[in-house]
Amino acid sequence: MTRFQVRNKLRKAGSKAKSIAVERLGNVSQGTSRLSISKASMKLATMKSFIRLFAYGTTTVLGMSVVAGSAHATSFTLTSPTSGGTVAAGISPVGGIVLDLIGLNDTRVTSQLAANQLFQGFYSNNPGNIGTQTGFTSAITGALGGGLKQAAIRFTLYDGDTAAGDFDFNDNRLRLNGLNFGNWSSVNAQNTDANGNAGSAGFSSGGFRNDTLDTGWFSSSDAALLTSFYNSVVNTQQVVYQVDDVDPGENFYDFTQGISSNFTNVGQGPTVQPPSNAVPEPFTILGSLTAGGIGVALRRKRQKQEKEAAKV
Ligand SMILES: [Ca+2]
Ligand SMILES: [Ca+2]
């Protein structure tokens, strides 16, 4: 279902709820004049009707939001640990390096450096460059409100050898623009197949395992680290990813291994997304407008009926 079709469906559901609301309003007023019921029971009937209408509207809206949400497959690999949550459409479920930045103003910037743009081989120097994400123009960094609240970085690696018992356990750190973003052995990684479906090896509870395709998220909300990182991105307009290994040169790196060829060249430059709480989704606007409109209409109707009842 396209976004347009979803919107259309939502619009239809909203007007349906509204027409039922108007219909029921009519019934309430007709019933009142015909039966001349007491003020108290009329009030109750009106309230019940309102509650029913409200519930109907809410259910419809929630139901539709679930349908709209299911268009994006959700899983560990597609859910960033930042407040942004599910990553943007177009980011592959595994592969490459996903960077997710949340600005001080809650604006989100995400990027994906394609797997086939990353280093392959044995490192002869340390730290070793994995890849470079360019495109952090002043327009991109300028959207972040002058700094960062959170950052998360997703890696997919076959045979990382940084889990407990592996030869690089607690030996490797991830560096972004030279800054330490953590121990590879502290990252909880999930085993998947080449297409990003959950694999039989489950979660590592720390590290990228031997002979296993693992995907996991580094993350930080450390204000001092994020200030240094933000400044480095503003100054260089890029993010250089490196592995810092206490005993380099012993591991062969191939960031395309184990990943479906459909995903190895999936990448996108830094992209600004507005804060999720700033622009409500169409169904949220529709839901509150419908519910609010019904509430006002019912209140007016009731006031009018009470006045008339008082005159009798
Ligand atoms: Ca080692
Ligand atoms: Ca190995």
Ligand SMILES: [Ca+2]
């Ligand atoms: Ca090593």
